[in-house]
Every structure is written in structure tokens, then in C-alpha cells.
Amino acid sequence: MATSPWRELLQQAMQSHKHLKHSTHLQLATVRPDGRPANRTLIFRGFVEGSDKLQFTTDSRTHKIEDIKHSPFGEICYHFTNSWEQFRIHGTLDLIGHADYESARKSLREKAWFDSSPRARAAFAAPHPGHPKGSEPSEGNLQVDPNQGPLDTFCVLTLDPEEIDYYHAKDAVRILFKSSTTEIGHKVWSQQELNP
Amino acid sequence: MATSPWRELLQQAMQSHKHLKHSTHLQLATVRPDGRPANRTLIFRGFVEGSDKLQFTTDSRTHKIEDIKHSPFGEICYHFTNSWEQFRIHGTLDLIGHADYESARKSLREKAWFDSSPRARAAFAAPHPGHPKGSEPSEGNLQVDPNQGPLDTFCVLTLDPEEIDYYHAKDAVRILFKSSTTEIGHKVWSQQELNP
Secondary structure, eight states: OOOOHHHHHHHHHHHHTTTSGGGGEEEEEEEOTTSOEEEEEEEOOOBOTTSSOEEEEEETTSHHHHHHHHOOEEEEEEEETTTTEEEEEEEEEEEEOTTOOOHHHHHHHHHHHHHSOHHHHHHTTSSOTTSBTTSSOOOSSOOOOTTOOOOTTEEEEEEEEEEEEEEETTTTEEEEEEEEEOTTSOEEEEEEEEOO | OOOOHHHHHHHHHHHHTTTSGGGGEEEEEEEOTTSOEEEEEEEOOOBOTTSSOEEEEEETTSHHHHHHHHOOEEEEEEEETTTTEEEEEEEEEEEEOTTOOOHHHHHHHHHHHHHSOHHHHHHTTSSOTTSBTTSSOOOSSOOOOTTOOOOTTEEEEEEEEEEEEEEETTTTEEEEEEEEEOTTSOEEEEEEEEOO
């Protein structure tokens, strides 16, 4: 697969910020069931192999699950703090949870689980995120058997990008990348330079 | 006015990050007229005097204006990169533009204009942001007379917070702050510790 034109810009930005621990942190906006926006930081886990989909992990007990069931659209704001580059990545979200038995999706979720650190895995065994503290019995130091497969609360979240609004504040460059689908079903990208 | 309990946490986080140029950068999510989310980086310009409202500046020609006219709700994700603290600030957005003649709002907008740098002011005279580059005549080096009042494109944007979801990842602390209004119209805050 040819690399999408915006991916090269994103990879350059990631490369130039990789010495910063926060360089994989980005913000994902969704729409709540009541029609209001929600926004939170996620850690970018790379692209799903052989695709342009951005990959994340999340807990099935968080509010974003309800948001996505109600409206599958998301917009990422990926802001690079040193170069003042911003990627606004708009697309469709897809959740892969424990009841997903389709072979490729099941494998993707298992791989993501075993790629996670022991500490990250333990969080999925913690008391219900967002519930009042102390309302559930505490387990003390949470540990997950390193050979155990994904806990039920563990989900993979992907975003399939449709449009990327790239802005480099220092260079005053703004480029809009848009995807479309050809007659034979291939995704192709067009790009246009915009006023910043 | 007593300081709202979450403001102390926010001010501490800002103080401990003030050596970083990006410490005033945050992400604002809105909902587009088509019901999909939007997300972008803004610069926090401080609180509106005598209130809890967060203040920003923006250009009347950007898409967020349409979003806000359609749905006035916004959620800020203010992520502090060194301490891994996150403030999700949910509330109502309000735009103050050139046709706003109410005295206090007019003064607020004028003050925000004169508090802006010459470079920031010049951006409001630039070609239409988001239009194809070269589609409008370029003005060369844009300059705005330093004594001139706000250009028509200059807007103040405020967010009146209703709920703040504070999360300190390193300390595994999460606190939800909620506002309510008393019988005599005072805004009061309650807080509850949540599972992270």
C-alpha cells in the first residue's frame, strides 16, 4: 500500500518529538448521547497494520463507549508542542471488545493486550473508572497473570481517517487532505493548501 | 468571590508548567452543525475578571463560529505534559463579536484586542482562514495600526464551566467538580473523588 501523503508529515512530527514522553498523547473529541461534545487525552498506539487506521486502547467501562455507540464519529487533535504542528484527524471510530469473535479483530485485540505493559493491563482489573472512590471493594495491589489473555474490560479503539487538516503554525502552512473512494473501492487522498 | 475549588488545582498546574511555551495550549471540542465532533488547539488567555469563565480569542471566519451558533456547548481538554494532569472542562460557550454593543462585553473585547501582540492582531487582517491559498489577493506584510481598535474579524470566546473532571495520572487521583445554582442565584461547587 502506498503511504498516504499526510502520514509522512505525521511520522516526521512524531520522529522530531520522540524524545518527549508526551509525544504520543493526543486529544479525541466525540459526541455524547445528549448531543454535547466530550474530549479527553489518549495515547496513540500506532497504525493498524496495512491500513491508515489509528489505534488506541480503552476500557469498556468509560463514557466514550456510550458516545461511540450513539455516534461513531471522532476528531483527533494531535498537537506537537515544539514545532507547533497540529493534525486535526476526522473519521469514524470502531470499537473491538471482548464479544468480537471475528478472527482478524480478535487477533488485533489480543496483540494489543500483549503489547501493553503489565501496569497498563492491571488498570483493566481496577475498580470501575468514574465510580465514586471506595464504592467497590479494593483489590489492593492489582496484578494480572502475564500469560492471561485480554480482560473483558479491554477494548481496542480505531479511527479510520476521512479528512486531515494539517497546520504548521511556525511556517504558516495549512494543508487539507481529503479521502474519497474510487469506483473499484480504493481509498485515495487529495490535498489542497489553505490559508492558515 | 471565593475561588472555585478546581481553580486552585489548575493554577498550580499552570504554575508548575509555566517554563514551557505550550503550557497555555489546550484543546476545545465542539459539535458541528452536521452533528459530528470538532477539535482544535486554542491558547488560554486567563479568566474573565470576577468570574470562572475561561477566555480565548478567535477569528469570526473560522468554522468554530458556526459550531457554537448551532450548539453552544464545549469541552476543553487541558492536559499538562510533565505532571500528566488532565482537566476536562465542560460548559457553555459565548462569543463576543464586533456587533456586540453591550458595554461590558464591548470593553472586554477591546481589552482583549489591546492585550494581544501586534503579530496576533495582524492575523485578523489576513486572507480568509481555511480558504484555498491564493484565492484572495495577498496584502504582503500585514500590519495593523497599533492604535486601531479591534478588527471586525476579532472575537472573544468564553467558556462558562459547569463540570470539571480532574485526573492526575501519576498520583491516580480523580475528582469531579460540579456546579449548581442556589435559590438566590449563586453558583456553588461540589466535589467528589472518583476511581481513576
